[in-house]
Amino acid sequence: MTERMMIRLIENAAQLFLLLALAPLVTGVIRTLKARLQTRRGPGILQPYRDLRKLFRKGMVIPETASWIFAATPWVVFFSTLLAGLMIPMVAAEAPLGLFGGVLAVIYLLGLGRFFLALSGLDSGSSFGGLGSSREMTISALAEPAMMLAIFTVAIGAGSTGLTEIAGAAIGQNWRFLAPAQMFAFAALALVLIAETGRIPVDNPDTHLELTMIHEAMILEYSGPYLALIEWAVSIKQLVLMTLLINCFWPIGLQPTWFGFGALQGIGWLLAKLLFLSCAIVLLETVNAKMRLFRVPELLAVAFTLGSLALVSTFLF
Amino acid sequence: MIAELFLSGIIVWLAGAMASLALWCQPAAARRVACAAALAGSLLDLAASTAAIFSSSPIVIGLPFGNPVFTWAVRLDPLSSYFNVTLAALAAAVSLYSFGYLREMEGRRNLGTFGFFFNLLLLSLALVFTASNAFFFLMTWEVMALSSFCLISFEHEKEKTRNAGVLFLIMSHAGTGLLLIAFLVLASASGSLDFSSFHLLASRMPPLEQDVIFLLFLVGFGVKAGVVPLHIWLPEAHPVSPSNVSALMSGIVIKTGIYGMARVFFDFYGAPPIWMGTVVLGLGVASALLGVLYALMEHDLKRLLAWHSIENIGIILMGFGAALMFRSLGQANLAALALIAALYHTFNHAMFKGLLFLGAGSVVQATHTRNMEKMGGLIRRMPVTAVCFLLGAVAISGLPPLNGFVSEWLTYQALLAGFGTTQSLTRLMFPIAGSLLALTAALAAACFVKAFAIPFLALPRSEEAADAREASLPMRAGMAVLTVGCVALGLGATWFVRVFDPITQQALGVRASSALVMARGWALSPGTAHGGTISTAGMAMLFLIAGAAFALPLAARWRRRSVPGPTWDCGQPGLTADNEYTATAFSKPLRMIFSALYRPRREIQAEYEVSPHYPSAIRFENEIEPTFEKHLYGPLWERIMAAANRMKGIQAGSINLYLTYIFITLILLLLFGVRG
Numbered sequence: 001m002t003e004r005m006m007i008r009l010i011e012n013a014a015q016l017f018l019l020l021a022l023a024p025l026v027t028g029v030i031r032t033l034k035a036r037l038q039t040r041r042g043p044g045i046l047q048p049y050r051d052l053r054k055l056f057r058k059g060m061v062i063p064e065t066a067s068w069i070f071a072a073t074p075w076v077v078f079f080s081t082l083l084a085g086l087m088i089p090m091v092a093a094e095a096p097l098g099l100f101g102g103v104l105a106v107i108y109l110l111g112l113g114r115f116f117l118a119l120s121g122l123d124s125g126s127s128f129g130g131l132g133s134s135r136e137m138t139i140s141a142l143a144e145p146a147m148m149l150a151i152f153t154v155a156i157g158a159g160s161t162g163l164t165e166i167a168g169a170a171i172g173q174n175w176r177f178l179a180p181a182q183m184f185a186f187a188a189l190a191l192v193l194i195a196e197t198g199r200i201p202v203d204n205p206d207t208h209l210e211l212t213m214i215h216e217a218m219i220l221e222y223s224g225p226y227l228a229l230i231e232w233a234v235s236i237k238q239l240v241l242m243t244l245l246i247n248c249f250w251p252i253g254l255q256p257t258w259f260g261f262g263a264l265q266g267i268g269w270l271l272a273k274l275l276f277l278s279c280a281i282v283l284l285e286t287v288n289a290k291m292r293l294f295r296v297p298e299l300l301a302v303a304f305t306l307g308s309l310a311l312v313s314t315f316l317f
Numbered sequence: 318m319i320a321e322l323f324l325s326g327i328i329v330w331l332a333g334a335m336a337s338l339a340l341w342c343q344p345a346a347a348r349r350v351a352c353a354a355a356l357a358g359s360l361l362d363l364a365a366s367t368a369a370i371f372s373s374s375p376i377v378i379g380l381p382f383g384n385p386v387f388t389w390a391v392r393l394d395p396l397s398s399y400f401n402v403t404l405a406a407l408a409a410a411v412s413l414y415s416f417g418y419l420r421e422m423e424g425r426r427n428l429g430t431f432g433f434f435f436n437l438l439l440l441s442l443a444l445v446f447t448a449s450n451a452f453f454f455l456m457t458w459e460v461m462a463l464s465s466f467c468l469i470s471f472e473h474e475k476e477k478t479r480n481a482g483v484l485f486l487i488m489s490h491a492g493t494g495l496l497l498i499a500f501l502v503l504a505s506a507s508g509s510l511d512f513s514s515f516h517l518l519a520s521r522m523p524p525l526e527q528d529v530i531f532l533l534f535l536v537g538f539g540v541k542a543g544v545v546p547l548h549i550w551l552p553e554a555h556p557v558s559p560s561n562v563s564a565l566m567s568g569i570v571i572k573t574g575i576y577g578m579a580r581v582f583f584d585f586y587g588a589p590p591i592w593m594g595t596v597v598l599g600l601g602v603a604s605a606l607l608g609v610l611y612a613l614m615e616h617d618l619k620r621l622l623a624w625h626s627i628e629n630i631g632i633i634l635m636g637f638g639a640a641l642m643f644r645s646l647g648q649a650n651l652a653a654l655a656l657i658a659a660l661y662h663t664f665n666h667a668m669f670k671g672l673l674f675l676g677a678g679s680v681v682q683a684t685h686t687r688n689m690e691k692m693g694g695l696i697r698r699m700p701v702t703a704v705c706f707l708l709g710a711v712a713i714s715g716l717p718p719l720n721g722f723v724s725e726w727l728t729y730q731a732l733l734a735g736f737g738t739t740q741s742l743t744r745l746m747f748p749i750a751g752s753l754l755a756l757t758a759a760l761a762a763a764c765f766v767k768a769f770a771i772p773f774l775a776l777p778r779s780e781e782a783a784d785a786r787e788a789s790l791p792m793r794a795g796m797a798v799l800t801v802g803c804v805a806l807g808l809g810a811t812w813f814v815r816v817f818d819p820i821t822q823q824a825l826g827v828r829a830s831s832a833l834v835m836a837r838g839w840a841l842s843p844g845t846a847h848g849g850t851i852s853t854a855g856m857a858m859l860f861l862i863a864g865a866a867f868a869l870p871l872a873a874r875w876r877r878r879s880v881p882g883p884t885w886d887c888g889q890p891g892l893t894a895d896n897e898y899t900a901t902a903f904s905k906p907l908r909m910i911f912s913a914l915y916r917p918r919r920e921i922q923a924e925y926e927v928s929p930h931y932p933s934a935i936r937f938e939n940e941i942e943p944t945f946e947k948h949l950y951g952p953l954w955e956r957i958m959a960a961a962n963r964m965k966g967i968q969a970g971s972i973n974l975y976l977t978y979i980f981i982t983l984i985l986l987l988l989f990g991v992r993g
Contacts, residue, residue, distance in 0.1 A: 054594050059880065060875060060880070061879070064882065065884050066884075069696070071872065076866040079863045098854040099852060101717075101851045101852065102849035104729055105717060107714065108717050109856075110762075111716055112711070115716055115762055119769065122770035123775060126892065126897075129898070130903060133766060133770070134902065135902045137762065138906040138968065139762075140638075141762070142756075144758070145752040148751055149751075150750055152752065155733055162849035163849045191767070210903070220885060224875070293906065294910070301592035310747050
């Protein structure tokens, strides 16, 4: 018992470290690639780490009108995102904290973070915060049914909502991701990922103080370490959703355990797959323009349709 | 022992009702007696029914009234006892709260009658859940409906309140009429009014009768539960009643409909045809989605909560529908899972909705308005109420690690497992229902961001909100009890599911909890092989550890480096409450996206003197179309009125005519009797 618990503890610690360390890098790589594609030089892939270090050293301005919700939110967002991150398989096929929750728990933990973020947006009393909260909750609500349909498709294939089992089923059947159901589900989840991580064409992560902003509007009043926590949590959330997508559909390179040389191999595969997905995101962001807010439901309706198609094709093919 | 406890609870409630009526001219004494009796009765009932769930055989108690034909008997079997536990737990907290809440009304209202009906309502609820024959059930059902009506109409000087009360009464009685027919059909088939003689009876009847009875029960109980489209009384009646009554109405009175359905579906029916399950599942999805969509458009805090009751009844019915379908398909274990999900959610909803209504009651008492647009900043004036309301909001949004998450997760698992149980197209219903449940839950989260943030956060939007005072000690205690309930039912999920063993044993012949509890009580699983697990206790533990180890020390360090500053006001001089986002603005994107449903109408009138660009006053009006009232009940009402007008002719007012009618009826009945 103690030995198994020790192993679990080490796995969790390793994945925790990976989440914390890798998340800013993914953000940095996406930013740099995007800059290069737009023939800019870009700030370099390590810039998010420098930003975090700078923010953690700074002081904070707390809005006079804000309550304790404002101070609690960064922590709730940060911890719930990390907890969700421990429930997904990253390097080994087994999710380190799989016992505590599967894919539904991941989604609802991210929902908990979003709930508090939306509250803090309204807490300061500025119109921007309310605007961001309102839009964020609307878009995430509309993304939810599409996401759930895609997840149901995957979960039905695996017979479980546990991510260890889902990844295991994907490994067990080679090239399963070429089946129509899987491809539809992948497409649906990819669209949801774009909406959930606030990327173009749903939201522009680079805007600040524009009337079209969503996520940035909610966190407008944050500064210093709290802002750093939220920024970090946002990049972890992006990493979690990206990893969820790649490891449920392309399980190539997932290792049986966290130990030995295999782990390095697993990390190598993870980085390669993340880079590939980042390139796809960058391409999508560069060739598209941001949509009007009221066109976003149409995009999510497409995702919902793809999810339904995925479901129907599970028993047609 | 259990019987004595239960009976003493009933007697305490009865005594409390009588005593507070007798003390009507001494308001303070009436309040104390009524609340103390309600609390004591609830605690006795809680003890009795908790023990009764686990008792090896149902406890039958004959009451010393009645006559040979209509016996007054109660029977505490696991299902009855479970609903009684729900009632008692909620009623205890509400009674505690009422000590403080009713104080405000002292001298202004007749608290004696309030105490009478309040205790009578609790008494009748306990008997509705335990009545063991159809006659006694319908009688207590009526007492419950009438005492609810009196409590809803308590502030009867307002016309809106009277209308809501009357609407409730009409719909409630229409439902009771249908129930009466259904019970009579069952009784004529069994030759007895006893519930035990109805056991599995409905499934042995001819198919047509089976279907008709099912629909009669579904509509009859559906009215009380507030199932769409029978819900229209609910968003009218819940907001106008005093808030402690709203908590009871929403938390437990509408659950009598759920209890009735559970009794009929899982006791009177064996394995019902599959269409019954699909109808219930479909109604559940419709109620859940429409409930939350209309809730989003409300800025009356209590009306918003009332719409959420419809949503949560929908979620419960989704579990029931799935359980019925699994039963038709011969999947007893999955049926048990779905039934557990539904019953778990029933208890959870009683806790968090009771809590939210009590919180809303505190807020309304402090600000003298139900309009959220006039609140704001209450988190500083009412910190305890704010924390309780926030936890209730997190729970009802289905967010981990609180109780709403556990029961919604179980519902998802049941729906997910349903896909593999059949090869027919019906199986598509399960994942679609699941995805719409996801939409419902996400919209509920959006709605409760609004329902918490607009009243409690940012700057006060009115003088009343700025001068609000924290609720009194008993009120805070009542809310705290329910908050603890929400947290305990969330974290102690693996401990709580054992309660369902006797119920599923009784209804489906399976004990599911041992398959549901994993990892020495740390994790909950759906009971299917490799079905995925959750551990709310584990999540909470990690949150606490992380919070204590990192958040608290670091936050303390960072606080030294922080300075308070004004919120960014876009360069305008000074931020006021007018700059804040309103509840109407918050839900505007959804109002536009779902405009096909809402058909919003808005009217803007600007008054100006020089140029339209410089208005001196703007009047803004915004409303959505009440679809069901307009397109379903409007035409129905017109038909009824037209029919009534035509029937005026036979009501001439002449006594001779009426005697003739009586005579003709008598002859007809005699002929009918002779023939039969």
